[in-house]
Amino acid sequence: MHLRHLSVADFRSYHGAEVPLSPGITTLLGRNGQGKTNLVEAAGYVASLASHRVASDAPLVRHGAESAIVRAAVVREGRESIVELEIVPGRSNRARLNKSPVTRPRDVLGTLRTVLFAPEDLxxxxxxxxxxxxxxxxxxxxxxxxxxxxxxxxxxxxxxxxxxxxxxxxxxxxxxxxxxxxxxxxxxxxxxxxxxxxxxxxxxxxxxxxxxxxxxxxxxxxxxxxxxxxxxxxxxxxxxxxxxxxxxxxxxxxxxxxxxxxxxxxxxxxxxxxxxxxxxxxxxxxxxxxxxxxxxxxxxxxxxxxxxxxxxxxxxxxxxxxxxxxxxxxxxxxxxxxxxDPVLVLDDVFAELDAGRRERLAQLVSDCEQVLITAAVAEDVPAWLTGRGRILDVADGTVTPREHEHSAGE
The missing domain is CATH 1.20.1050.90 (RecF/RecN/SMC, N-terminal domain)
Incomplete structure (x- = not known):
């Protein structure tokens, strides 16, 4: 299972963002406060209908907006499904699966599975x-x-x-x-x-x-x-x-x-x-x-x-x-x-670990179908791990794929 594309509108700090994804390791790099965690939070919301950071939905909607949209293209065993969620504070949220409305948002649960680790997990x-x-x-x-x-x-x-x-x-x-x-x-x-x-x-x-x-x-x-x-x-x-x-x-x-x-x-x-x-x-x-x-x-x-x-x-x-x-x-x-495999998300985790634990964690996740990593600086993540995948630069609400200078074997 992997995410092929993630789209957000009026979610957290984003007016809108389109994030192309692929199997393997993807590292979202950017200084703190640029919106990296907001993106993986959106992915986690599609999987669980909840945030790992806040108990209510209201903070997920950009200030001044009436609702937020999160849309994910999920590929499992070669078949693609599209999940769309509309988050409406104070009212019932709405959900679509493959463009068709579902009776309850929880009817989309299971389409995407994620395991997300973040500093809050302490x-x-x-x-x-x-x-x-x-x-x-x-x-x-x-x-x-x-x-x-x-x-x-x-x-x-x-x-x-x-x-x-x-x-x-x-x-x-x-x-x-x-x-x-x-x-x-x-x-x-x-x-x-x-x-x-x-x-x-x-x-x-x-x-x-x-x-x-x-x-x-x-x-x-x-x-x-x-x-x-x-x-x-x-x-x-x-x-x-x-x-x-x-x-x-x-x-x-x-x-x-x-x-x-x-x-x-x-x-x-x-x-x-x-x-x-x-x-x-x-x-x-x-x-x-x-x-x-x-x-x-x-x-x-x-x-x-x-x-x-x-x-x-x-x-x-x-x-x-x-x-x-x-x-x-x-x-x-x-x-x-x-x-x-569920999608594994490591949100600003490597920065919290010593060198030994970083390396052992990197070895553990290297064979997962899809891993999404967020980091403030590339040095927080073992270089051989980032060298095997894609890097997306996140700054001021913009997500930019980086031309990779490493080969997959390095």
């Missing part, structure tokens, strides 16, 4: 648990796009359940005291109100447990499959004997959580039953606090370096190696699953 090791949950869920969608719908369903269910818990707090905190009449339906007793709230909460418990079990089960299988690729990538990049591991820590606690932490993957029905049981056990606490305390949104992925947790113990260089290994492990897992 948060995968040093950041809060949400960073690692998002990493897993994004990889799930890249592996099988249908998981985008499951994620969306879970988020909606969680939001509804939390709203119910908050709206009913006055019922549970009142104890045996009288609830003000204006908080009850006319003619309704406190016992009636509590019974109705309990019944409604039971419905949402079942929905949360079902969708949450599907997501948790998928995450556990993914982590099991990713583990060997992660360990191998870290060993190669770091050139060290210390092993890196990734362990799932479930919010369900008890024997279930212990089994999961030991690497077991219970079936989906077991996860569902365990989730319902813990929801029942913690119901009163959730009612009093007005928030859901159990489920995949509360789970954690614990990265280990040898016998110690990576967070707080790994050095800066080790943290970089772990984060990079997570992305390269993802790349090899997707390559194994799909049978074709």
């Amino acid at each position: 948060a995968l090791v040093k950041g809060d648990p949400g960073e690692r949950r998002r990493f897993l869920d994004d990889l799930l969608v890249a592996r099988q796009p249908r998981w985008a719908g499951v994620r969306s369903d879970y988020d909606k269910t969680l939001k509804q359940r939390n709203a119910l818990l908050r709206s009913g707090q006055h019922l549970w905190r009142s104890g045996g005291r009288r609830v003000p009449e204006h908080r009850l339906v006319p003619g309704e007793t406190l016992e009636d109100a509590r019974a109705a709230a309990e019944a409604t909460l039971g419905v949402w418990d079942d929905q949360l447990a079902r969708v949450g079990a599907a997501l948790t089960y998928a995450r556990l299988r993914l982590l099991r499959d990713l583990g060997p690729h992660l360990a191998q990538a870290y060993a190669t990049i770091s050139d060290a004997d210390t092993a890196v591991t990734a362990t799932y820590r479930s919010s369900l606690e008890g024997p279930f959580a212990e089994a999961v932490a030991a690497g077991e993957v219970p079936d989906q029905d077991e996860v569902y039953a365990a989730t319902l049981a813990v929801l029942r056990d913690r119901r009163r606490e959730e009612q009093e606090r007005g928030v859901t305390l159990v489920g995949p949104h509360r789970d954690e992925v614990v990265l280990g370096l040898g016998e110690l947790p990576a967070k707080g113990y790994a050095s800066h260089g080790e943290s970089w190696s772990i984060a990079l290994a997570m992305r390269l492990g993802s790349f090899h897992l997707l390559r194994q699953d799909v049978g074709t």
